[in-house]
Amino acid sequence: MSNHPKSTHHRVQRSYLACLRCRVRKTQCDGETPCMHCLRSGSACLYEDRRKxxxxxxxxxxxxxxxxxxxxxxxxxxxxxxxxxxxxxxxxQSPRPSSDVAASNPGHAEVVSPQLREYLLGIASMYLRHTDFDKNLLYSALANPLDQRVPPALENALMLLAHWYATPNAHALPSGTPPAEYFVQQIRIHLTNSLEQATSLVSHMLASSYLTWWLFQNGRFLEGQFEISSTARLAIHCGLHQIDEDIIKSVLQGVPPVRPRSYGILGLPASVNDLIMRVATFWKVYLMDKNAAIATGLPAAFDDHVSDPNLRITTVWSRAPRDYTGPWSINDFASIDDLTQSHQLVTVATVNQADFKTVSPPATTLAASTQAMTLMLRAAKLSTNPPQTVAEAQALRTSLITLNNCISRITATIPTLPSIESIERSQAIPPFPFNTESAHSAFFSTADATAAAYVIIIQMHRAAELLKGYDQTMGVDFGETSSREKRVGAARAVATVAQKIVTELDNIPNPKAGTCMINAYWWTCAAIVLVEEVVELRKGKPVRGSSSPIALLQAALDNYNKLLVAIKRLVPIFPVLEDHVRGLEKAMKDASA
Known part of the structure; x- marks a missing residue:
């Protein structure tokens, strides 16, 4: 039986009135914004009215x-x-070049002066991480107007990022600065031109990932999903999804690959810097594709469980540029398949003995986010598809075992979350599983990884309940603690992280630098668990333990309020979250009725 609170919402009778996520997954939608299914999964609830x-x-x-x-x-x-x-x-009239269209459009009359360009690129530089690619190399090219290594699409994408991060308290924009939509249009114009001319395709994909990120931050999810899905397909055609051990050694040692094959339309990387840029760009595109799938509920373009060897993702995890020259261990060449244990036929009996590479802890914040979102989407899929046959139940059980192994490895490497002040006071960043550049980056990167890990645990135990509902004898042994207790404990941990993040946001000059839209979805997912717990406790179904039902109820309400306050704190930055706040408040009102 479902654990979500009994809703008084009506059920829509026509499919075109359902939200996109419910329409794709063929689940019953209540027609609210957001609907209960999207609240539980932490997805954006998007409607598209197909009626004429x-x-x-x-x-x-x-x-x-x-x-x-x-x-x-x-x-x-x-x-x-x-x-x-x-x-x-x-x-x-015959179509004119995109540049002519831009020049003739009154909306494009603004001109970015050299001084404004330098100012905006300087702001963007503050928020680009050295650990993703060689930022100094990028900006040395930008400093020379005659240098053609940075195409206009990427340059405008960086200025769009600067426009997002600019606030009156942190980086005030000079008068006469074009609106953000101007840069969006310029990026799209230059992206079209680069595709027509088949030039600067790696920079094309990087610019597209930045544009998608901006669209998501502004609540334009379907635009972002459309943008990144086409870019993901381009990345596959360019061969960015299979930059493996063979190619790495070929570039570093200057010798032909041991296993010649098709290397996509770009061919082999021409240099180490080209290699670094391709790896970082691929994982940025991959990450935004997974973000799109989580936010919209629509299928991701990259499939982590594909049988076609030409489509399998074997690209090495992102690492700091200085680390590409070596040394490399065998575990550094682990791939997505090794993380999710999906490229071998794993049985329950052999899951712990299967021949997988041990996945090294993520070397960069990009790699950490990538691994988290991969497992997040995997857990979300498992938690929304009840098994209908014995074969499906067995597959779900095996997937849960492998997912539990994956998340256990990750949570074992995440340190206790300190405050930014304590990191700065110690004048040293404590041991982290990935490179960070500052106390600020160390705190928020660790907070994001921690929250993501606990939300994965929530979704994993939802899936375990589905398996248990199909067959009591096929449950997965997660220890003495029940799946319900595991979910509540994970939600409580997310509430603690959210409270710490909100506290730090009030202490930094630019709150936009400390959070992103996906945080609110994780917090919403945890808040719904607490709403469900309130329902169960009011039914007189306490969990095992010595705590009284009243104490458990009060604890659930307290943690729910922490999450609600945290989400409300993000509403001024992300106005679209008002729907999440209304949905959570209505869900708790229904649960308390």
């Missing part, structure tokens, strides 16, 4: 007049000469 709009009499009259006018012009052209079709083309 009802036109007024005035609209129909205008439409008919246009059709009659077009028909008369066609007749006139036909009378001038039956064999001459030039008359039909008089109203048509």
């Amino acid at each position: 709009p009802v036109l007024s009499e005035k609209d129909l009259t205008e439409k008919l007049a246009k059709l009659e006018s077009r028909y008369q012009s066609m007749l006139s052209a036909s009378d001038q000469g039956q064999g001459d079709v030039s008359g039909l083309d008089r109203g048509y």
Whole structure:
């Protein structure tokens, strides 16, 4: 039986009235914004009304007049000469280059002066991490106007990032700065040009990932999903998904690969810097693709469980640029398959003895986020698909065992979350599983990894309940603690992390630098667990232990309030989260009724 609170929402009777996530997964949608399914999964609840709009009499009259006018012009052209079709083309002008379109559009009249360009690129530089790729190399190219290594699409994408991070308290924008939408249009124009000319494709994909990130931060999820899905397919055609041990050694040692094969339309990396940029770009595109799948509930473009060897993802994890020269261990060449244990036929009996590489702790914050989002999406899929057959139940059980092994390895490497002040006071960043550049980066990167790990645990134990509901004898042994207790404990941990993040946001000049939209989805997912716990406790179903039901109920309410306060704190940055706040408040009201 479902654990979510009994809802008073009506059930929509027509599929086109359901949200996109419920439509794709074929689940019953309640028609609210957000619906209960999206609240539980922490997804954006997006609606697309497919009904044709009802036109007024005035609209129909205008439409008919246009059709009659077009028909008369066609007749006139036909009378001038039956064999001459030039008359039909008089109203048509050949398409102009994108740059001409931009210049002729009044909305593009703003000009970014050299001084403003330098100022915006300087802001963006503060928020780009050295641990992703060689930022100094990128900015040395930007400093020289004659240097063509940085195409206009990427340059405008960096200025768009600066526009996002600019705030009156941190980096005030000078008067006359074009609006953010100007940079969005410029990026799209130059992305189109780069595809037409097949030039600077790696920078094209990096710029697209930055544009997608900006769209997500502004709540434009479907635009972002469309943008990154096409870029993900381009990354596969370029061969960025299979930069493996063979290619790494070939580039570093200057020798041909041991296993010659197709290397995509880009061929082999020309240098170590090219290699670094390709690896970092691939994982940025991959990460945004997974973010799109989590936020919208739509399928990801990258499939981590594909059988086609040409589509398998074997690219090495991102690492700091200085580490590419070595030394490399065998575990550094572990891939997505080794993380999720999906490229071998693993049985319950052999899951712990299977021949997998041990996945090294993530070397960068990008790698940490990538691993977390991979497991997050995997857990979300498992938690929303109840098994219908014995084969499906056995597959779910095996997947849960492997997922539990994965998340156990990650949580074992995450340190206790300190405050930024304590890190700065010690003048040393405590042991972290990935490189960080500052106390600020150390805190927020660790906070994100911690929250993600606990949300994965929540989704994993939802899936365990689905398996238990199918067959009591096929449950997975997670110890003496029940799945319900595991979920509540994980939600409590997320509430603690959220409270610490909000505290630190109030102490830094630019709160936008400390959080992103995905944080709120994780917090929402945890808050729904606490709403469900309130329902169970009010039914008189306490968990095992010595605590009284009243104490357990109060603890659940306290942690729920921590999460609600944290999400409300992000509303000024991400206005779209108002829907999440309303949904959570309604869910708790229904649970308390």
